Ligand code: AMP
């Protein structure tokens with residue numbers, strides 16, 4: 001059983017449509033289970049589910065919520081939640097609003113640095129994404145010939161310490177865990193020890209998040225070294241939290257290292273999570 005629990009379509013900052021992603025999961029990566037977890041949006045679920053039925057793969061309906069904890073950005077994966085839950089959708093609307101509000105302010109900064117880009121030019125890149133993101137701004141910078149790829153755009157411009165960085169609203173982490181659980185879902189912290197969040201997500205904090213309803217930790221992720229994975233696995237085992245692994249696939253928006261199936265979740269862990 002090959003299970004990948006974290007992927008992005010073009011409904012956020014991936015490059016495959018939801019249907020293409022599901023087809024690639026089955027036909028290219030040979031997965032048996034794939035979760036679609038677009039940033040702050042569930043608008044890809046229906047298209048992905050229809051294609052999953054067609055190609056014969058199990059789809060897990062998911063989302064990756066932008067949250068903040070002690071001033072650091074933390075991503076929270078939510079699975080099989082009710083996408084119509086009022087409290088959850090209100091919070092997600094606020095997060096998506098923050099993404100949209102940030103956009104013109106980033107473009108102002110880029111223009112000040114001699115890289116004018118219009119909102120329409122970013123929209124041409126984000127297409128039918130529900131969640132506009134820095135990767136779409138990066139794609140517009142590439143299309144204008146200012147830089148060569150997404151990496152170069154983040155490096156020095158869009159990264160947290162970049163010249164065109166603008167903060168946006170994110171959901172408080174504990175509240176996001178509670179909202180996912182209240183909407184009938186399962187909550188897993190995504191790549192917890194990638195840059196920044198490693199400082200704030202201590203073992204004691206994982207314990208507090210578990211009290212708020214946290215179900216699992218994404219341990220096997222390319223942002224984690226082997227040593228980091230071993231430590232996180234130990235924390236998860238100590239607390240009895242589910243251990244997941246996933247690719248964080250973004251299509252051609254990220255390197256081949258993040259290909260579908262690059263990291264996998266054990267079948268018994270999926271059973272503990274959703275069974
Ligand atoms: P945002 O959602 O607007 O905060 O942008 C963050 C997203 O940008 C992350 O989810 C990643 O998918 C992507 N990202 C971050 N750093 C890079 C990078 N160096 N190259 C390409 N994409 C990146």
Ligand code: FE
Pocket residue numbers: 008013014039250
């Ligand atoms: Fe992303």
Ligand code: FE
Pocket residue numbers: 064075190191
């Ligand atoms: Fe993430």
Ligand code: ZN
Pocket residue numbers: 006008064248
């Ligand atoms: Zn992701």
